[in-house]
Amino acid sequence: MYALEKPQNFHRGTSFSLITRNGDDRSETSDYTSEDEGTEDYRRGGYHAVRIGDTFKHGRYVVQSKLGWGHFSTVWLAWDTQKSIYVALKVQKSAQHYTEAAMDEITILKQIAEGDPEDKKCVVKLLDHFKHSGPNGQHVCMVFEYLGDNLLTLIKYSDYRGIPLHMVKEICFHILVGLDYLHRQLSIIHTDLKPENILLLSMIDPSKDPRRTGAPLILPSSKSKIVSESEVSKDAKASCSDLTKNQKKKIRKKAKRAARKCIGKEEADQDIEVSSPEASHRDDKSNGEPSEEKSRNSVGENSNNDEANDASEGSRGHKRGSRSARQKLLAEVELKCKLVDFGNACWTYKQFTSDIQTRQYRCPEVILGSKYSTSADMWSLACICFELATGDVLFDPHSGDNYDRDEVALGGRYSRDFFNRFGDLRHIRRLRFWPLNKVLKEKYEFREQDATEMADFLVQILDFVPEKRMTAAQCLNHPWISVGPRQLAPSMSENGGSDKKQETDEREAMEVRVGNMAIDGAKNGKDSKSMASPLKQ
Template sequence: MSEAEAAGSLSRRRMEDEEGAAAMEADAAHSGRGEAEDEEVESSDYTSEDEGTEDYRRGGYHAVRVGDSFKQGAYVVQYKLGWGHFSTVWLAWDTVHSRYVALKVQKSAQHYTEAAMDEVKILKQIADGDPDDSKCVVKLLDHFKHSGPNGNHVCMVFEFLGDNLLTLIKYTDYRGIPLPMVKEICRHVLIGLDYLHRTLSIIHTDLKPENILLVSTIDPTKDPRKSGVPLVPPSMRTDEPPPKVPAQSGNGGLTKNQKKKIRKKAKRAVAATSEGSSAVASADTDGSDDRGDLGTTNEGSPRQDGAKKRVTRDRRGSKGAKKMMAMKADLKCKLVDFGNACWTYKQFTNDIQTRQYRCPEVILGSKYSTSADMWSFACICFELATGDVLFDPHSGDNFDRDEVYLFFLHSLFFFLGHLLYFSWNCIQERKRITRIPDYKCTLI
């Protein structure tokens, strides 16, 4: 690899703190987790639901639309699955093999193309060593290049899988799943990691719930293989121009997240000044009103009270139904998204892992190996069992999040060290007591 290629590999592998290159999932960020979204503006202007339009330009995303055909009609796009910083992912129908597949369309800039080819190399190595499909790692089925208005895009075709583990956590309302289920999931994850680490010397470097997919959907009605939804036929149109980038408004160059925060504040202000408005209640995140009777004639009407009760009952029923589906889900899963993977003997950058799953050696800027994945795996185990992340540090005026994270680790290890020391002393004391001779006492 030349110096230019090495520099390109290094730069393209750099990840933003809250952003990964999610290749096979529809929830690319930890949306709805505490106040993380409100506390800081993400480095990108995108939300977790939409990649935005700014990167639909030369060197960026390809404007994929439902019904589009790829590779001379071999793959027909059905609908969107998700997006990442590097690519968009689509459900497609494989007309040659009559099956659903996941089609990943990479951005077309040179460094994204090089990153995609590195990923293809790793994925081909994974597929070649697993002909029986027993190693719990996603299968690359095909790859090719597609030419469009924004350039040439590397496309990868994967087996179609189900929901990611973050969706499973959401279905249980962030309350955690039973430990037997956690153990079953961990068994499949460890099979995949053992195969990557010991057999192939590959480090995933971005292991998190979003990058572990169940083999089937939690809700059977959302599985296109079972729902009986008719296939979208290939469209007859030629390539259309990409979506237009909206004109810059005179708002001082605010990002989408900043605008979103302003809108939230505006809604709260309206709620405070217009308590009697029914529109305010519908704008609430959970749709419920904890303030009781507001003293207005409309709010006190039996019709609206009955509607509120029905909405609350339906919502509770929906949560209960989701939890039941989660408890019955097929827990077989596979590791996905190797856009940031590397080999133990050939690493591209020291800036790896999403923050909540980042190991101490990476934070300290030290060398890392396969143990980095094991740290992330342990964090995932905790999150599955409890529904919450183990580490989620926040910055302050005089310290950054890495310093908070390291302080927490220091405190944790200090506590564990004292606990081990205390346990060791107890064991030694017990041994000493058991060595005391058993003297016989005679009553006089």
């Protein structure tokens, strides 16, 4: 059986570690945790400057608010004036390699949609795609069905204490349906499966869902064009050909300031028509101009998307209210979900890169630079399942005194860097292994039966040998999942984070006691620092 490294002193909230090699992460030092994408990439080849009230595809899609951003694109809530529905509008950067990546994504999304006409496969639907020209170039745009919050937001609603196991099972059921469809029928590997890329069909808090609240729509009612900074700069440049270099530099700065003021004034003067969703179809003809039109907000505004690093279409970053209110919302949440963000997806027979997956969900073969296939997604699924149930990431890469967070605890193409000729780790010593079922029972206070059953499910996916991992189809037939989502019922007592018998003050008191034990241990010269903790057979 697999085992995790057991830290000498532990408490809830301290995650295990699997040292990994490179790529994206969600650490506090990562630039991906930024609330917005900044302004640096709003340039030729970069982002398109989308503003509230802008229209796309000859006025069909009207931007309502910002949903998120990624290093390839920004994502916006938009109103489809033809179908009178909300949609998620993804606007790609305009450089050639971003365009090529977008076209690959569209090819995959079309294949997904064509194979699922009844919309039962738990994968996001591409509704439309087109190209949009702007000051920074030509941008590929994709229109998706509008979904709800992502699973990371769900985890946050639980205060990182985990959600009840019957909810975990139901969510995993839907994820597995999606993966089974992708893997078996389409030979598609998602390659970046994580909580941010799995969206509920609706918002956790109904009051935040524009589809339920009847929130007023923003529809442009005039055809005046906002003056862009580039246009002002161009006019200034033409009028100063006889000036010195310094004079030209000063004038360019003034032109940029003037452009910002001009844009601000134009925005203040814009007539933004507010309409209800029910009445919007009557205003279709007023939206005939292509985008660069009405706006209220600046390029940098967004909705503070929770971990918005991958342009997750459904996350909002809204305040979640009191704990009792959050618990009530969690108890009533609709758990159907879909896989989203296929910007890094590939086929088993056509792969674009060896560097895939976000750190915390990255499988050993990818860490090693070895071949990978659909089983890579299954490893990520197991990590997500653990995180949903406990509130903690299963693996949290970090640095040590004589190794960095990019080292791996397995052999392979990079093994000479990490292992000596005897097969021993060069930089990591004194690993203390801790079976997964005991981790769930001792650290997270699961009932013994729940811990045993969940561990039995997870360890068959967390196999170092990719070919030995359970497939999505096999997981759907595993006893831990196979009862089906609508028949699942909560245990009398589930994990420590969800057990109603355990009050907050008791938990906090326990953590204080454990913390005091750790301090006492440190004073006695014991090593209380959790080391990197790989899995091991």
